[in-house]
Amino acid sequence: MRSAFVRSLMALAEEDRRVCLVTGDLGFGVVEPFAAKFPSQFVNAGVAEQNMTGIAAGMALCGKVVFTYSIANFPTLRCLEQIRNDACYHNADVKIVSVGGGLAYGALGASHHATEDIAVMRALPGMTVVAPGDPIEAETATRALVARAGPAYLRLGRSGEPLVHSDYVDFQIGKAVRVTDGDDVTLIATGTMLHATTQAAARLAREGIAARVLSMHTIKPLDVEAVFEAARETRAIITIEEHSVIGGLGSSVAEVLAESADCHVRFKRMGLPSAFTAIGSREFLTKSYSLSVEGIVESAMQILELAPSCA
Amino acid sequence: MQSNKHLPADTHMPETRSGTPDLAGYARTIRIATARMIHRAKSSHIGSCFSMIDLLAVLYGRILRIDALRPAWPERDRFILSKGHACAALYAVLAEEGFFPKSWLDTFYQDGSALGGHAMHSVPGVEVSTGSLGHGLSLGCGMALTGRREARPFRVFVLLSDGECDEGSVWEAVLFAGHHQLENLVAIVDYNKIQSLGAVGHVLDLHPFAEKWSACRWAVREIDGHNPDEIECVLRQVPFEANRPSCIVAHTVKGKGVSFMENELLWHYRSPSDEEFQAAFAELSSAS
Ligand SMILES: [Mg+2]
Numbered sequence: 001m002r003s004a005f006v007r008s009l010m011a012l013a014e015e016d017r018r019v020c021l022v023t024g025d026l027g028f029g030v031v032e033p034f035a036a037k038f039p040s041q042f043v044n045a046g047v048a049e050q051n052m053t054g055i056a057a058g059m060a061l062c063g064k065v066v067f068t069y070s071i072a073n074f075p076t077l078r079c080l081e082q083i084r085n086d087a088c089y090h091n092a093d094v095k096i097v098s099v100g101g102g103l104a105y106g107a108l109g110a111s112h113h114a115t116e117d118i119a120v121m122r123a124l125p126g127m128t129v130v131a132p133g134d135p136i137e138a139e140t141a142t143r144a145l146v147a148r149a150g151p152a153y154l155r156l157g158r159s160g161e162p163l164v165h166s167d168y169v170d171f172q173i174g175k176a177v178r179v180t181d182g183d184d185v186t187l188i189a190t191g192t193m194l195h196a197t198t199q200a201a202a203r204l205a206r207e208g209i210a211a212r213v214l215s216m217h218t219i220k221p222l223d224v225e226a227v228f229e230a231a232r233e234t235r236a237i238i239t240i241e242e243h244s245v246i247g248g249l250g251s252s253v254a255e256v257l258a259e260s261a262d263c264h265v266r267f268k269r270m271g272l273p274s275a276f277t278a279i280g281s282r283e284f285l286t287k288s289y290s291l292s293v294e295g296i297v298e299s300a301m302q303i304l305e306l307a308p309s310c311a
Numbered sequence: 312m313q314s315n316k317h318l319p320a321d322t323h324m325p326e327t328r329s330g331t332p333d334l335a336g337y338a339r340t341i342r343i344a345t346a347r348m349i350h351r352a353k354s355s356h357i358g359s360c361f362s363m364i365d366l367l368a369v370l371y372g373r374i375l376r377i378d379a380l381r382p383a384w385p386e387r388d389r390f391i392l393s394k395g396h397a398c399a400a401l402y403a404v405l406a407e408e409g410f411f412p413k414s415w416l417d418t419f420y421q422d423g424s425a426l427g428g429h430a431m432h433s434v435p436g437v438e439v440s441t442g443s444l445g446h447g448l449s450l451g452c453g454m455a456l457t458g459r460r461e462a463r464p465f466r467v468f469v470l471l472s473d474g475e476c477d478e479g480s481v482w483e484a485v486l487f488a489g490h491h492q493l494e495n496l497v498a499i500v501d502y503n504k505i506q507s508l509g510a511v512g513h514v515l516d517l518h519p520f521a522e523k524w525s526a527c528r529w530a531v532r533e534i535d536g537h538n539p540d541e542i543e544c545v546l547r548q549v550p551f552e553a554n555r556p557s558c559i560v561a562h563t564v565k566g567k568g569v570s571f572m573e574n575e576l577l578w579h580y581r582s583p584s585d586e587e588f589q590a591a592f593a594e595l596s597s598a599s
Pocket of ligand 1: 472473474501502503504505506
């Protein structure tokens, strides 16, 4: 995903000289081509995320569209107040990019597990929060964020994520992508959980269960209409995210459902417990928290057994 | 005093402001307006305001290339009040300069007012919102870097407090500006030697202070932050050296101008009573 992002950013930087990249001294093997080609649109702020974010806001207030770049929690939690006061309060064109959202750096330990970032970013006024589901979404999301003025958070996986979409996706910020259709259960995935979710839907299909898969790449603003449709048209909703179950996609969907007048749909959040996560590869960790194809299939079967058939 | 209202919209500003003839009188006017605002509002930080008002008076009276009729003029000099808690004085100056009606000052700190207790960018003439310490210099670095890369004429002035320099983010920005040779960036530190809970030397000593900035490749000057001629003289010399950002360590007195407030930590917090306001007003009015 990170190479899709940088590829997209380089194309954008060529077309639009306002587009800048400010890194917190990370992105080895990724940011160098950008730096070489666009030296006057690139800054390495050093290992100093607060300053990185303040600089980005200052540049944005002079007319630039500035992407800050780092990994895990460094570009978000480390400099949260700069994001809030300098970027969001001024509605500055600062786009925060984190590589390794979730458990991509699983073996590096809890310091490198970005598992509350969506919750925190989502709470900030004016912030757009996007977690693309595959490299194609990452590429199109980058472009869409440049076109949308104001602060945003772009949560990326790391590298080697499989494609979910074939070659094109109608990507609009705030609009879920319906990857498969079905009326038994809706699986709403965000970010790096999209691929496992589509595989789970394929397996459910073999069991005769029609699952609707939504790629909810934008967590804020949430596609409320897609949630309501799922509640009306399918028997159950499961949210799936590589993030704490507190404050992320599951919470966002739950808030919408809880306030809706006619919501009787069964609902489950799949995600990480509010606890410091164990050590291991992303594959190992997601599996141990049931964020696997098997885990999603099992949750879908369970919730449908409980769910009444539509009259 | 009005700012260059005769200028048509597309001409450049003069090299420097012709300025107000009487800087001491201007500073006195701002001190009285600030005292009136803070007294009426029963708000804090009068000492923090008074220690930097002579700096503000010279900046706005003589140095900054700005236009009250075009607060968003792209090539304006940027002034960032990083010690945003001293915004009452900034608001008083901006009203005096014609950025907004002076009547707004009467609403300072009141319910629903445009003028809150920390600097807010929604106020005409206020460049950025501040209030949490340690943000302004990074914002200034981003602006200065952009200005230099685009060969734009504007300069960036950031006014910090001494207590603010406890923040690690300040030193991230100090390193950055020195490394990137941001010649169009000027940091002014209101070095009044008092911070929130006591003397800077006791809480977290900054000494040797000027040396810290020069070690990070800034060109530094130390001045009496209450001597208008000295302030103007040094501000007209920026940048002090080629390829270096400029730092002015302004030695100041917290509460300057009102004898019973000077060097008293209490006036970081206390709002003057009616009697104290009258006494302050009398002292400020009689000062020559
Ligand atoms: Mg102080």
